[in-house]
Amino acid sequence: MKRVDVVVVGGGIHGVGVAQAVAGAGHSVLLLEKKKLAAGTSSRSSKLIHGGLRYLESGQFHLVRESLRERRILLSIAPELVELKPFFLPLYRTTRRQPWQLRLGLSIYALLGGLGPESRFASVPKSEWDSLDGLQTRGLRTVLRYFDAQTDDLALTRAVMRSAEYLGAERASPAELFAAEVRADSVIAQYTHDGAPQECEAQVLVNAAGPWVKRVMDRITPRIESPSIELVQGSHILVRDTVRQGIYYVESPRDGRAIFVMPWRSNMLVGTTETRFRGDPDGVQPLAAEKHYLVNVLRHYFPRHAQLTVGDLLDSFAGVRVLPAGRGHAFHRSRETLLICDRDDHPRVLGIYGGKLTGYRATAEQVVQRISGSLPTRKPRGDTRTLRLTPD
Ligand SMILES: Cc1cc2nc3c(=O)[nH]c(=O)nc-3n(C[C@H](O)[C@H](O)[C@H](O)COP(=O)(O)OP(=O)(O)OC[C@H]3O[C@@H](n4cnc5c(N)ncnc54)[C@H](O)[C@@H]3O)c2cc1C
Numbered sequence: 001m002k003r004v005d006v007v008v009v010g011g012g013i014h015g016v017g018v019a020q021a022v023a024g025a026g027h028s029v030l031l032l033e034k035k036k037l038a039a040g041t042s043s044r045s046s047k048l049i050h051g052g053l054r055y056l057e058s059g060q061f062h063l064v065r066e067s068l069r070e071r072r073i074l075l076s077i078a079p080e081l082v083e084l085k086p087f088f089l090p091l092y093r094t095t096r097r098q099p100w101q102l103r104l105g106l107s108i109y110a111l112l113g114g115l116g117p118e119s120r121f122a123s124v125p126k127s128e129w130d131s132l133d134g135l136q137t138r139g140l141r142t143v144l145r146y147f148d149a150q151t152d153d154l155a156l157t158r159a160v161m162r163s164a165e166y167l168g169a170e171r172a173s174p175a176e177l178f179a180a181e182v183r184a185d186s187v188i189a190q191y192t193h194d195g196a197p198q199e200c201e202a203q204v205l206v207n208a209a210g211p212w213v214k215r216v217m218d219r220i221t222p223r224i225e226s227p228s229i230e231l232v233q234g235s236h237i238l239v240r241d242t243v244r245q246g247i248y249y250v251e252s253p254r255d256g257r258a259i260f261v262m263p264w265r266s267n268m269l270v271g272t273t274e275t276r277f278r279g280d281p282d283g284v285q286p287l288a289a290e291k292h293y294l295v296n297v298l299r300h301y302f303p304r305h306a307q308l309t310v311g312d313l314l315d316s317f318a319g320v321r322v323l324p325a326g327r328g329h330a331f332h333r334s335r336e337t338l339l340i341c342d343r344d345d346h347p348r349v350l351g352i353y354g355g356k357l358t359g360y361r362a363t364a365e366q367v368v369q370r371i372s373g374s375l376p377t378r379k380p381r382g383d384t385r386t387l388r389l390t391p392d
Pocket of ligand 1: 012014033038043044049209212320359
């Protein structure tokens with residue numbers, strides 16, 4: 001039977017991030033991915049490496065500070081994959097958030113981001129509004145410009161996996177974990193690799209299966225208590241045409257939710273929605289209502305798309321997030337990542353619940369800290385804060 005220090009289930013951004021951090025700490029690691037790298041949420045995100053300006057509204061200062069620190073690290077270690085971009089916040093007479101509220105929010109954002117050059121923000125002079133990609137100017141009071149970053153989530157996931165492999169991590173895919181048994185001092189993982197059943201003994205199993213996290217937990221014996229979670233799907237539409245100046249951060253005229261209009265390759269991406277999801281995340285698809293909602297946002301803010309219909313879309317895709325179960329709208333729910341272990345001392349199983357693309361490296365660092373007591377002492381091989389990430 002194969003033996004490794006850590007077996008990681010899931011080849012999304014969290015799984016590859018953990019594989020890289022574990023290998024960097026000098027441990028042997030095997031990553032199992034049932035489809036392809038980033039086949040789940042990690043290729044269907046909004047592709048932003050950001051602090052999350054809107055999380056200030058729900059008081060998630062710790063998350064915003066950590067995300068802005070991670071943005072700084074990623075800009076330095078992955079300059080070909082993570083690019084700082086101007087973000088435009090147009091404020092109309094009808095916008096629910098007031099200019100002073102957004103200025104205050106951007107000042108706090110700058111403060112939490114360490115007041116570096118990427119923290120600067122300003123109003124766009126009225127004389128320059130015509131250069132803003134045809135943005136609706138009727139009723140426009142102010143446009144604020146600040147900076148955040150954009151990435152290619154699939155390429156980033158691949159780059160982190162390559163770095164992990166360089167440090168000695170192994171990957172099996174397609175490889176699906178179908179059962180695991182926790183013993184006194186190890187875990188036996190049972191999986192299929194290219195259709196053939198395999199077994200592996202590890203000191204720790206890390207469940208990084210994203211929206212499948214609970215399904216994977218349910219395959220582990222003895223049973224591990226899972227936190228109560230909700231799955232929420234988010235959709236994006238891809239529109240022929242582009243925006244050249246940067247990313248537009250607009251408020252849905254229907255319900256005030258924040259929506260991004262972003263350049264994507266030579267086209268334009270608009271998203272995201274938040275719709276409760278039930279069922280198997282393998283089958284997630286954008287709903288007709290979500291596509292209509294996003295088309296309406298674009299028509300409202302970019303008059304040249306006033307005639308756009310769902311039939312004109314180039315493409316659309318949906319991803320599923322894991323949020324703590326709770327009352328009220330998903331939009332206001334905590335985005336902090338939960339790390340759940342089977343036991344406090346020397347855990348054999350750790351599950352990652354929720355999280356953000358932006359924070360994957362910090363999460364992976366925390367995972368290594370939580371499981372290090374269960375692992376043998378090894379000589380570190382690399383630090384994820386400085387290991388360079390490059391595209392294919
Ligand atoms: C619509 C949307 C937009 C978002 N936008 C942003 C953003 O702009 N910026 C940001 O920072 N964050 C964003 N997020 C959050 C971020 O995308 C996710 O937190 C992140 O991608 C989750 O990664 P993951 O590795 O946990 O899960 P996933 O990427 O879903 O990976 C889980 C993997 O596990 C595999 N798997 C499942 N079961 C098994 C099994 N039994 N055996 C083996 N493999 C298995 C799956 O095939 C999958 O590849 C967004 C999320 C959504 C839904």
